[in-house]
Amino acid sequence: MSNEVALIVGGGPGISASCARLFARNGIKVAIAARTPDKPVLATLEKDHGVRRFACNASEPEDVDRLFRSVATELGRPSLVVHNIDGRSPGIFRNPVTEADPALLAAVLKNSAFSAFLVAQQAARLMLENETAANGGKGTILFTNASAALKGFALSTAFAMACQAKTGLAQSMARELMPKGIHVAQVPIDAAIGFTQDDGSRAHRLAGTTVDDNMADPDRIAEVYLQLHRQHRSTWAFEIVLRPWLEKW
Amino acid sequence: MSNEVALIVGGGPGISASCARLFARNGIKVAIAARTPDKPVLATLEKDHGVRRFACNASEPEDVDRLFRSVATELGRPSLVVHNIDGRSPGIFRNPVTEADPALLAAVLKNSAFSAFLVAQQAARLMLENETAANGGKGTILFTNASAALKGFALSTAFAMACQAKTGLAQSMARELMPKGIHVAQVPIDAAIGFTQDDGSRAHRLAGTTVDDNMADPDRIAEVYLQLHRQHRSTWAFEIVLRPWLEKW
Amino acid sequence: MSNEVALIVGGGPGISASCARLFARNGIKVAIAARTPDKPVLATLEKDHGVRRFACNASEPEDVDRLFRSVATELGRPSLVVHNIDGRSPGIFRNPVTEADPALLAAVLKNSAFSAFLVAQQAARLMLENETAANGGKGTILFTNASAALKGFALSTAFAMACQAKTGLAQSMARELMPKGIHVAQVPIDAAIGFTQDDGSRAHRLAGTTVDDNMADPDRIAEVYLQLHRQHRSTWAFEIVLRPWLEKW
Amino acid sequence: MSNEVALIVGGGPGISASCARLFARNGIKVAIAARTPDKPVLATLEKDHGVRRFACNASEPEDVDRLFRSVATELGRPSLVVHNIDGRSPGIFRNPVTEADPALLAAVLKNSAFSAFLVAQQAARLMLENETAANGGKGTILFTNASAALKGFALSTAFAMACQAKTGLAQSMARELMPKGIHVAQVPIDAAIGFTQDDGSRAHRLAGTTVDDNMADPDRIAEVYLQLHRQHRSTWAFEIVLRPWLEKW
Numbered sequence: 001m002s003n004e005v006a007l008i009v010g011g012g013p014g015i016s017a018s019c020a021r022l023f024a025r026n027g028i029k030v031a032i033a034a035r036t037p038d039k040p041v042l043a044t045l046e047k048d049h050g051v052r053r054f055a056c057n058a059s060e061p062e063d064v065d066r067l068f069r070s071v072a073t074e075l076g077r078p079s080l081v082v083h084n085i086d087g088r089s090p091g092i093f094r095n096p097v098t099e100a101d102p103a104l105l106a107a108v109l110k111n112s113a114f115s116a117f118l119v120a121q122q123a124a125r126l127m128l129e130n131e132t133a134a135n136g137g138k139g140t141i142l143f144t145n146a147s148a149a150l151k152g153f154a155l156s157t158a159f160a161m162a163c164q165a166k167t168g169l170a171q172s173m174a175r176e177l178m179p180k181g182i183h184v185a186q187v188p189i190d191a192a193i194g195f196t197q198d199d200g201s202r203a204h205r206l207a208g209t210t211v212d213d214n215m216a217d218p219d220r221i222a223e224v225y226l227q228l229h230r231q232h233r234s235t236w237a238f239e240i241v242l243r244p245w246l247e248k249w
Numbered sequence: 250m251s252n253e254v255a256l257i258v259g260g261g262p263g264i265s266a267s268c269a270r271l272f273a274r275n276g277i278k279v280a281i282a283a284r285t286p287d288k289p290v291l292a293t294l295e296k297d298h299g300v301r302r303f304a305c306n307a308s309e310p311e312d313v314d315r316l317f318r319s320v321a322t323e324l325g326r327p328s329l330v331v332h333n334i335d336g337r338s339p340g341i342f343r344n345p346v347t348e349a350d351p352a353l354l355a356a357v358l359k360n361s362a363f364s365a366f367l368v369a370q371q372a373a374r375l376m377l378e379n380e381t382a383a384n385g386g387k388g389t390i391l392f393t394n395a396s397a398a399l400k401g402f403a404l405s406t407a408f409a410m411a412c413q414a415k416t417g418l419a420q421s422m423a424r425e426l427m428p429k430g431i432h433v434a435q436v437p438i439d440a441a442i443g444f445t446q447d448d449g450s451r452a453h454r455l456a457g458t459t460v461d462d463n464m465a466d467p468d469r470i471a472e473v474y475l476q477l478h479r480q481h482r483s484t485w486a487f488e489i490v491l492r493p494w495l496e497k498w
Numbered sequence: 499m500s501n502e503v504a505l506i507v508g509g510g511p512g513i514s515a516s517c518a519r520l521f522a523r524n525g526i527k528v529a530i531a532a533r534t535p536d537k538p539v540l541a542t543l544e545k546d547h548g549v550r551r552f553a554c555n556a557s558e559p560e561d562v563d564r565l566f567r568s569v570a571t572e573l574g575r576p577s578l579v580v581h582n583i584d585g586r587s588p589g590i591f592r593n594p595v596t597e598a599d600p601a602l603l604a605a606v607l608k609n610s611a612f613s614a615f616l617v618a619q620q621a622a623r624l625m626l627e628n629e630t631a632a633n634g635g636k637g638t639i640l641f642t643n644a645s646a647a648l649k650g651f652a653l654s655t656a657f658a659m660a661c662q663a664k665t666g667l668a669q670s671m672a673r674e675l676m677p678k679g680i681h682v683a684q685v686p687i688d689a690a691i692g693f694t695q696d697d698g699s700r701a702h703r704l705a706g707t708t709v710d711d712n713m714a715d716p717d718r719i720a721e722v723y724l725q726l727h728r729q730h731r732s733t734w735a736f737e738i739v740l741r742p743w744l745e746k747w
Numbered sequence: 748m749s750n751e752v753a754l755i756v757g758g759g760p761g762i763s764a765s766c767a768r769l770f771a772r773n774g775i776k777v778a779i780a781a782r783t784p785d786k787p788v789l790a791t792l793e794k795d796h797g798v799r800r801f802a803c804n805a806s807e808p809e810d811v812d813r814l815f816r817s818v819a820t821e822l823g824r825p826s827l828v829v830h831n832i833d834g835r836s837p838g839i840f841r842n843p844v845t846e847a848d849p850a851l852l853a854a855v856l857k858n859s860a861f862s863a864f865l866v867a868q869q870a871a872r873l874m875l876e877n878e879t880a881a882n883g884g885k886g887t888i889l890f891t892n893a894s895a896a897l898k899g900f901a902l903s904t905a906f907a908m909a910c911q912a913k914t915g916l917a918q919s920m921a922r923e924l925m926p927k928g929i930h931v932a933q934v935p936i937d938a939a940i941g942f943t944q945d946d947g948s949r950a951h952r953l954a955g956t957t958v959d960d961n962m963a964d965p966d967r968i969a970e971v972y973l974q975l976h977r978q979h980r981s982t983w984a985f986e987i988v989l990r991p992w993l994e995k996w
Binding site (some may be wrong): 559 | 849852904924
Binding site for chain 2 (some may be wrong): 061097098102105110120151152162165167174
């Protein structure tokens with residue numbers, strides 16, 4: 001096992017779990033942070049892949065500060081940090097702007113964009129102390145994003161604001177930190193993320209499709225994240241939009 | 250004088266004052282909202298152009314709600330609302346992300362992007378009740394923005410986030426409200442805004458230039474705002490980026 | 499009448515005719531160039547508005563060279579040049595790329611993008627000799643474009659290539675010539691252009707609409723062109739996308 | 748060795764050679780097409796990696812048609828086609844638009860954008876007959892592009908037009924062909940491409956840098972091309988911009 005440490009912030013069963021498994025299989029020590037780290041999907045990751053779980057409300061500065069100190073102490077300074085919280089919550093889609101709740105909108109901005117800032121700031125502080133690795137970099141900060149990052153859709157004002165604020169964060173940090181050796185990138189997923197149903201089958205969106213290809217497969221998204229982390233600083237990508245072959249765009 | 254009412258939120262001596270003067274000269278009743286409505290530049294607008302002043306902290310839902318009720322009662326429902334607060338504040342430029350203050354960043358998001366939402370939401374509510382005007386629309390909502398809306402620059406993470414959140418808001422609202430007759434647009438100014446110095450001359454950024462053309466002239470910006478308001482719904486522009494001829498982009 | 503001269507290249511009954519009428523009404527001497535300058539719509543423009551007609555195949559260097567020399571000699575050096583040829587032709591829409599005819603594609607590129615270069619190059623040469631006008635500029639070069647300039651749609655490869663080549667031309671020329679005093683801009687029209695039917699009524703695309711607002715009105719597009727020409731160099735727009743209120747985007 | 752066949756169009760010592768080596772090492776049969784297939788770099792690829800060389804002027808429809816028939820006959824139908832001709836030629840940079848030679852500009856458009864169309868059209872025709880592979884696709888068409896695809900720079904009008912025409916092609920084909928199982932993508936390289944000097948060292952652009960990281964390393968670009976080819980259709984990227992860590996953008 002290498003000495004590499006990855007920290008994934010956001011503990012869902014989709015991209016976060018897929019990243020945790022893939023990173024662990026590639027010899028990286030993995031920490032995962034979630035509000036409720038004791039949920040079954042994360043317990044399974046610990047049991048099967050040695051993933052370390054941390055409790056953290058990523059929209060609270062003190063929590064994020066404590067998280068990074070704990071990870072650095074217990075596993076080592078991370079060289080790969082993934083922010084995987086997009087702020088989707090009930091009530092923010094199909095929501096006319098005239099009826100939008102300002103308090104909910106403020107919460108979405110805080111949970112998604114503000115937490116991305118907090119996590120990336122702590123990540124940058126630690127990574128700047130890393131030694132330069134074989135790929136010429138000191139570390140990688142990745143933001144999961146959505147197609148709303150590229151295009152603000154109707155009836156989802158809060159989500160559009162949060163996703164585009166996250167893009168502003170990623171762009172600004174990339175321009176500042178890439179010349180200092182930190183690879184900053186975002187991955188807008190222009191699709192619903194597939195998930196495994198209780199019967200073990202994959203959910204599909206389109207009737208009549210018989211393979212899992214009209215939703216983005218989180219295992220394959222995770223591959224792109226690892227590829228981004230392994231890219232040499234000679235050729236860094238800032239943004240990779242992923243969409244299924246049948247998606248309209 | 251027509252029965253048209255315009256509300257400008259943000260009370261600076263640049264774009265807001267230029268808009269107030271131009272709108273008033275074109276027969277529109279003008280209200281201007283600012284945290285400190287008693288400052289001299291606004292008093293002059295009232296004296297010279299009949300502009301009505303309102304006190305409002307545009308990042309507070311109750312304040313914004315009260316503002317629109319007051320304007321509707323005292324002047325009539327607005328058909329033109331300009332949000333002209335960009336959240337620039339000391340400490341957010343030339344500010345390494347590792348040293349950025351989370352509290353300041355949260356305040357910038359609130360003052361700029363969140364207030365834009367609050368203002369535009371109230372504007373939309375009132376405008377949907379307007380009758381359709383000669384240009385085929387029920388009203389116009391305009392957001393002043395900056396080049397950071399298009400490109401997140403290094404060392405200004407908070408500003409990049411706020412400007413792009415505002416873009417997300419504008420895009421989402423435009424896609425929702427334009428088919429309902431409300432023209433939503435943003436005007437990113439890719440320049441410093443010119444201002445008049447105490448000796449009456451204009452500030453310049455570039456040595457050796459002898460005319461006022463390396464900064465954006467707020468009087469000319471205001472012309473674009475009025476043109477956007479007058480556009481027929483057959484041909485609505487969503488975004489007009491303005492920059493001086495000598496600006497690099 | 500001022501001494502201003504405008505040259506419109508492309509002689510259709512939509513944007514070109516609307517521009518000719520509007521420019522003439524604003525005291526500008528107008529020349530219009532078309533392959534077949536003797537068609538009725540152009541004869542009417544001459545009769546009603548004094549527009550001068552010139553024969554020109556705008557995709558032939560010699561023709562374009564001769565055109566500008568003729569216009570300069572007969573009317574004076576233009577300070578406003580509009581390229582209004584978009585290369586639409588039968589067979590380039592709903593055309594699978596596997597069935598596209600290379601010769602047709604080459605012709606579309608030549609008629610649209612290459613002719614835009616030829617026209618803009620000659621325009622730039624003459625305008626650089628102009629004196630600086632009241633708006634601080636030496637002249638304005640405008641390109642009509644389409645939504646394919648922003649997004650290459652399926653089944654229309656030739657059109658996507660031509661429109662985006664034209665965007666590349668406009669961007670490159672704008673960055674080079676704006677600091678020399680020439681305002682270069684493009685206006686992508688994200689709509690069908692309305693036209694007047696034989697019975698005098700306007701064509702509509704959407705059933706059930708009773709006003710002319712689901713197609714772009716060329717008279718209103720022409721207003722934007724004149725506004726762009728009048729913009730002061732303190733605040734130049736490079737691109738204004740126009741779309742009707744009901745258009746999806 | 749698999750039965751996979753790759754065709755690389757463009758025979759330079761940079762990306763084309765790197766792709767040929769990497770694809771061959773991964774068990775893919777590789778064909779490379781160039782105007783002068785007998786140059787040493789290609790002879791070496793044949794000798795060391797079994798790469799098959801084909802003579803082709805990729806801007807001539809008949810040549811491109813013959814190329815694909817020869818490759819299909821001799822190696823099999825390709826499932827990976829790379830168009831790697833960007834049309835750079837002497838005289839198109841630092842070239843004021845007023846002095847640009849129309850004939851040279853037409854040649855650049857033909858050599859770069861038109862050849863990209865010819866190659867991609869033939870590739871699509873053959874790939875549509877392929878069986879669906881393990882990654883869910885029938886094949887991959889990749890276009891090398893440059894930063895001018897994203898931004899038309901001053902003093903390089905011909906290059907801006909050609910690069911953006913190629914983007915239009917790639918977008919239109921992607922929207923048409925991805926739902927048919929063909930992965931279409933472009934890779935704009937925002938950098939000079941590194942190359943090996945006669946003394947075996949790598950060229951550098953920036954004084955004082957001691958590692959090869961201020962130019963894009965073609966071996967690492969080739970990795971991204973292979974990753975794109977291997978992506979599952981559940982998560983296809985259309986565009987990956989690659990730039991070195993020290994590049995301004």
